[in-house]
Amino acid sequence: MSYVPYPEYYLDLPSDSIRLLRLLPNEDKRAPIQSKLFTYSLRDWGKRTHPYDALSYVWGSWDNPQSISISEQNFENEHVLPVTRNLHEALSRLRHRSIDRILWIDAICINQKNDREKEQQIQFMAKIYAQADRVVVWLGETADGSDRALEEMRVAGGKKSTDSFNSEAIPQAVVALLQRPWFQRIWVLQEAAAARHVLIMCGSAEIDGYAFCLGVDSFLDSYKLRADLQSVARSVTYLIRGAIFRPKYSMGRLSRSTLDISSLDELMDMYHARQATMRHDKVYALLGMSSDDLSNAGLSPSYEVPWEDLFQRLVKYLLCQKISVETWCQTEIAVVRSKGCVLGKVSSVQSNIGSEDRQGVDVMFMNIWGQPKNTEVQSEHWNLHASAKSIQNGDIICLLQGTSKPLIIRLCKDHFDVVMIAFSPPEKIPVGDGYIEWPKLLQSETIFTRDFMLVWDWNISHPKEYEALIQTSKVAYSGQ
Structure with missing residues (x-):
């Protein structure tokens, strides 16, 4: 049975507001969790009456x-x-013994049975x-040496040397922590x-977000892990x-809050293999990080749009509206x-370049203009x-006709x-x-002479599951 919040628990929200959760205190750690919801206006962030923490976590089973x-x-x-066990454990850890705690938690503060409200929120x-006093990252309860792993990362983050992971059990504990679903x-x-301030919590252990990052970087510099x-x-x-x-404070418009991290195509390249309950x-999840003007992209949140239509709109936006795109509802x-x-190969x-998550490639350019073979x-x-x-x-x-950026593909x-x-692309290309x-x-008409069929598969862990779809697509395409 699927448990979700019932609509009758929620009053309608004004269009410029969110709900915040008041987590009531209790000295008894095992006491039932009691809380209240209240409405909080977003219209004037400069006059905040209720500073709050925002929870970042995985819903869980x-x-x-x-x-x-x-x-x-x-x-x-x-x-x-009803809430998931993981969220209940987080609330138990976050509850104070004597004072109220103000939180924003998506599963509770958004009516999950109301798609229209979800799309707005x-x-x-x-x-x-961005406006939370602190973003609390909840990784889950203590397991697999997680408390020791966090402590070692705290120590490693404060050192210039990378000798903090000498014990044989510590690297295993750190790897287990980094493999958690969050x-x-x-x-x-x-x-x-x-976030402007991050606190990492795992069971009863906690560590400042910046110190955590220094510790993780120190560990990754000391041990060669799988590339993924x-x-x-x-x-x-x-x-x-x-x-x-x-x-x-964010200066973005209320109707479209964005962090301006990167263009949407770069975000999709980097993160399309990440997991989500709904496709x-x-x-x-990436729209709020995009630096693009998406007002006319047809990508505004709407769960009524079939997945295959949304995916098709996305591909056409990223590449070109004139290209032919086929998508399917369950893939x-x-x-x-x-x-x-x-253009070349x-x-x-090079491996990813440090903390900026970049990678270098050497490219040999092809003779696309028909110069002499020598x-x-x-x-x-x-x-x-x-x-x-x-x-x-x-x-x-390669470069597709009508697109403005090159692609990297594999035969x-x-x-x-x-x-x-x-x-x-660079400003100039060798010719x-x-x-x-x-x-x-881009303005040339004579170089686009090759017919391409490209397959963009987001399922990194189980590739090559699309052979039957390709054959079906070929039959349908040849019959046009």
């Missing part, structure tokens, strides 16, 4: 739901609200986390990116580390057809944003896999003995 007591503003009657989430979820990226685990850890710590430099959220796979050209790849092949080094899929030697740099039987959907400016290259 509904297999063993727990209950809390809750009432709304001006309501005398209390109601029983998630557009405020960047601002909600690091894999897509919503936590926006929450970490908006290292990438996940660095991408999160990079966002947390920036918290202390963020301004106190829609793999798009909506995270898009098949793209377009005319294009090959990757000849070597013309020397030119190469350049490009510094690119990180990507969910690792770039490999031999990957192809796979009778189609190409998309490795990177788009990246900002023969000289260079051509990128805008001029």
